Amino acid sequence: MKRYRFIIQRFNPEVDKSPFFRGYDVELKRGGTVLEGLFYIHKYIDPSLSFRFSCRGSVCGSCAMNINHTYRLACETQAEWLGSRIRIRPLNLPVIKDLVVDMERFWDCYEAIRPYLISNSKPEREHVMNPSERQRLDGLIECILCGLCFSACPVTSLNDEYLGPHSLLKLHRFISDTRDGSERHDLIRQRKGIWLCRSAFSCQEVCPKGLSPARSINRMRIKR
Numbered sequence: 149m150k151r152y153r154f155i156i157q158r159f160n161p162e163v164d165k166s167p168f169f170r171g172y173d174v175e176l177k178r179g180g181t182v183l184e185g186l187f188y189i190h191k192y193i194d195p196s197l198s199f200r201f202s203c204r205g206s207v208c209g210s211c212a213m214n215i216n217h218t219y220r221l222a223c224e225t226q227a228e229w230l231g232s233r234i235r236i237r238p239l240n241l242p243v244i245k246d247l248v249v250d251m252e253r254f255w256d257c258y259e260a261i262r263p264y265l266i267s268n269s270k271p272e273r274e275h276v277m278n279p280s281e282r283q284r285l286d287g288l289i290e291c292i293l294c295g296l297c298f299s300a301c302p303v304t305s306l307n308d309e310y311l312g313p314h315s316l317l318k319l320h321r322f323i324s325d326t327r328d329g330s331e332r333h334d335l336i337r338q339r340k341g342i343w344l345c346r347s348a349f350s351c352q353e354v355c356p357k358g359l360s361p362a363r364s365i366n367r368m369r370i371k372r
């Protein structure tokens with residue numbers, strides 16, 4: 149067993165005036181993840197600690213948070229990679245409680261790009277893609293919508309209107325899909341979209357699936 153000091157931002161808007169940090173001593177087995185550290189605290193020290201998780205396998209994106217100043221998934225981050233002091237904050241979104249944030253703005257941005265296939269013909273039969281058409285979607289369809297890129301992006305916190313890297317990656321995904329018949333040029337051209345990106349590439353640095361929304365944005369700028 150190895151001991152760690154977890155320092156976690158706590159905040160219950162119903163009780164606290166402002167967020168504060170509280171430290172917890174946590175014991176984890178070799179290979180133990182930050183999420184397992186949070187389970188330890190919840191079970192043995194403080195059951196009032198709130199955080200989200202579901203799959204525990206880097207699939208659902210629920211456990212996204214800021215860990216030692218980098219946005220990461222808690223379930224895929226091993227505590228021993230980080231040293232003995234582990235500082236945890238929520239995503240850069242309004243806090244509901246502790247590490248649980250309100251994702252409404254994130255989902256509103258996503259909805260704005262119409263994230264579904266739109267056919268411009270009657271679906272009389274299945275629309276089959278050939279292998280190269282399908283291959284064009286590699287690097288665009290693996291996004292798990294965890295919110296790490298949205299929180300790391302320097303523009304989303306400065307401009308409330310910006311659609312954010314997750315939405316623009318998905319926009320590129322639908323534009324690149326041969327089954328989609330809709331004209332999405334209005335979405336590409338809109339002021340709060342690709343032209344607000346400052347190419348900081350923070351989205352690419354934190355994406356747990358190795359995707360690059362910034363590269364998608366640059367490609368859409370060239371193609372527009």
Ligand code: FES
Nearest residue numbers: 203204209211223
């Ligand atoms: S719990 Fe699902 S991605 Fe971490």
